[in-house]
Amino acid sequence: MEVHEAKAFLAVAEELHFGRAAANLRIAQPPLSRLIKSIEKSLGAQLFERSTRQVSLTPAGAALLEPARELVAASEQARTAVAKSMTGETGRVRLGFAGASINRQVGELARHVRTHRPGVHLELHGSQFSHTAMQKVLGGSLDVAIGRWDFIPSELRSSVLGHEEVMVVLPSNHPLADAPRVEMSQLAEESWVILPSGPGAALQNRLTSLATAAGFVPRVAQVAPDSWTLVVLVAAQIGCALSLDTVRDNVASDGVVFRPLAQPQRPLDVQLMWRAADPNPALCAVVRLAQNLYGDPRGQATEVPGT
Numbered sequence: 001m002e003v004h005e006a007k008a009f010l011a012v013a014e015e016l017h018f019g020r021a022a023a024n025l026r027i028a029q030p031p032l033s034r035l036i037k038s039i040e041k042s043l044g045a046q047l048f049e050r051s052t053r054q055v056s057l058t059p060a061g062a063a064l065l066e067p068a069r070e071l072v073a074a075s076e077q078a079r080t081a082v083a084k085s086m087t088g089e090t091g092r093v094r095l096g097f098a099g100a101s102i103n104r105q106v107g108e109l110a111r112h113v114r115t116h117r118p119g120v121h122l123e124l125h126g127s128q129f130s131h132t133a134m135q136k137v138l139g140g141s142l143d144v145a146i147g148r149w150d151f152i153p154s155e156l157r158s159s160v161l162g163h164e165e166v167m168v169v170l171p172s173n174h175p176l177a178d179a180p181r182v183e184m185s186q187l188a189e190e191s192w193v194i195l196p197s198g199p200g201a202a203l204q205n206r207l208t209s210l211a212t213a214a215g216f217v218p219r220v221a222q223v224a225p226d227s228w229t230l231v232v233l234v235a236a237q238i239g240c241a242l243s244l245d246t247v248r249d250n251v252a253s254d255g256v257v258f259r260p261l262a263q264p265q266r267p268l269d270v271q272l273m274w275r276a277a278d279p280n281p282a283l284c285a286v287v288r289l290a291q292n293l294y295g296d297p298r299g300q301a302t303e304v305p306g307t
Contacts, residue, residue, distance in 0.1 A: 001039065003075040006068040008035050012048065013065060016055045090119035091282025096128035096136060096145040098226075103250055105146055105161055105270065105294070112293050113286055120282045127226065131198025137273060143283050144274040148202035157276045159287065161294040163267035165245040166206055167258045169230070171237045174257070181262040184214035191221035191239035193230050202268050207242045210263070231256055244268065 001009075011021040012032070022029040040047050047061035057065075085091055097106045106124065113122045128136065130147030137145050138155060152158050168182045176182050188211075197204035211218045221239040224230035227247045234241050235255030248258040272290050274283060 001043075001068065001071060003071060005035065005039050006071045008032060009039060009047065009061075009064065010068050010072065012036060012055065013057060013061060013068075016057075018055065086281055088120070088281035088283075088285030089117060091280060091285075092121045092123060093280070093282050093286045094123045094125060094141070094143045095286075096125045096133040096142040096147075098127070098129055098133070098147055102146050102246070102270065104246070109146075109286075109290055109293060112289050116289055117282075117285050120285060122286065129196055129198070129201070131196075131201045134199070134273065137275060140275075143278065143280060144272060144286065146270065146272055148268045148270060149273065150202045150205050152271075152273060155276055156273050158271040158273045159291050159294075160269045160271055161290065162270045164270060165260065165267055166203070166265050167243055167245055167248060167260055169234045169241040169243045169253075169256050169258055171234055171240075172255050172257050173237075174240070176259065177257045179259060182259045183262045184210045185216075187240055188214060188216040190219070192218040193222050193224055193233045193239045193241040194218070194220055195224055195227070195230060203242060203244070206268065210242070210261070213263075227251055 008021075008025060011025050012018060015021040015024065018029050018033055018036075022032040025032065036047065043060070043064075045060035046058050047064060049056045049058055081090065095106070095109075097103075110122055110124065113120055125142060128142070128145060128147070130145075130149055133142060133145035133147050134149060134153075134156070136142040138153065146161065148164070149158070168187065170177050170182075176186060192207070194204060194207065195201075207218060222233055224233055224241075227243065228251055230241050230243065231247070231251050231253055233239070235253075243258065245258070272287065274287060
């Protein structure tokens with residue numbers, strides 16, 4: 001049985017009158033009568049008893065009521081599901097983020113999405129360093145990422161969610177541990193613990209530019225897989241490190257101190273990044289929700305997917 005046949009059958013079954021059923025369906029009565037006869041022929045059973053005075057359901061017709069209702073309901077559900085997917089009310093968005101320093105933004109955004117777009121499944125992928133997250137967004141294995149980048153390829157778009165202060169991490173017994181501010185030149189002879197570097201990795205690029213301006217090349221003692229490990233390695237006196245005020249605020253830091261740099265510093269932008277040509281309406285909805293939640297500290301209007 002087709003959906004339009006089920007609707008016709010139910011209209012007659014509810015009214016038990018072909019004229020009123022035809023009016024409800026906005027068709028003439030003869031085509032409705034022919035359609036009901038066609039349904040009866042295809043099912044091999046009479047659905048209605050007809051007389052000059054009344055129309056009533058046969059046992060076969062009564063048995064068809066619930067399946068016909070389910071068929072019409074399933075059709076409406078399918079139509080609604082498609083409509084919601086096209087407006088971004090439902091769908092899936094894969095979000096990559098590094099962890100530690102970005103946990104707060106991710107948690108806030110996830111709660112915001114759940115409140116305002118409960119039909120959108122925000123799939124979270126942690127431990128994504130900025131440069132690897134960028135490659136995954138470009139490659140399509142992530143839809144959007146939160147991180148820090150010094151440059152954004154032309155295929156991508158971004159929106160700033162906030163700013164972070166660059167800080168030096170020192171062992172708590174370091175001679176400069178009590179200094180209110182630290183000059184980079186004072187750290188020229190130190191060993192350094194760094195995070196994995198890659199194209200556009202803003203924090204590692206900042207270390208290189210600061211060290212170059214201070215007249216030295218950082219001597220790398222160890223590469224830490226994440227900010228938690230970086231802090232542990234500094235506490236173990238493997239070396240000093242460059243990190244962020246958000247890491248200070250979100251990672252246990254026994255045995256280390258975070259100190260601001262003496263040189264005036266432009267803060268690092270925490271950005272949301274996605275593919276410009278991505279047609280996913282749910283992604284568009286998530287980007288708009290993020291922009292509504294955080295605004296753009298740059299005061300710029302930012303293009304979103306699908307616009």
